[in-house]
Amino acid sequence: MKREFFYILLILFIISCKGKTNFEKPEDLIPEDQMVNIITDLCLAQGATTLNNMDLKKSNKYVFLVYDKYGVDSTRFASSNLYYASKPEEYKKIFTKAYDRLGKMRNLYTSEGDSILKRQIDSVNRLKMKDKVFRPRE
DSSP, X not given: OXXXXXXXXXXXXXXXXXXXXOOOOOTTOOOHHHHHHHHHHHHHHHHHTTXXXXXXXXXXXXXXXXXXXXXXXXXXXXXXXXXXXXSHHHHHHHHHHHHHHHHHHHHHHHHHHHHHHHHHHHHHHHHHHHHHHHOOOO
């Protein structure tokens, strides 16, 4: 009898864990492509909060600038984010696109930074060579 009761509880537990939570689509749902843009900019804004500004103070007000840029308030973003989070495949696509976009930005700025650094090193080496060539012999 105890064994049968255990199996019934186990089956009920497994069945209860299988439920999916789907939220209703909000009336003012942010479109998927705009959501990718917002999440990309939010990641950049979040990263910028760790940097000091010109007054050598850290600011956490960049997130609200992203909302202003897209004409979205935090409540609308939260409801849209919750809706997309209830649909894992769509949510994964959004974050994959945002991650890819951030990777492209990183590669672009890294390659530009490397080329600037290379030009600076080349100019320093040229100055050193000029100094060696034009130095009078003693």
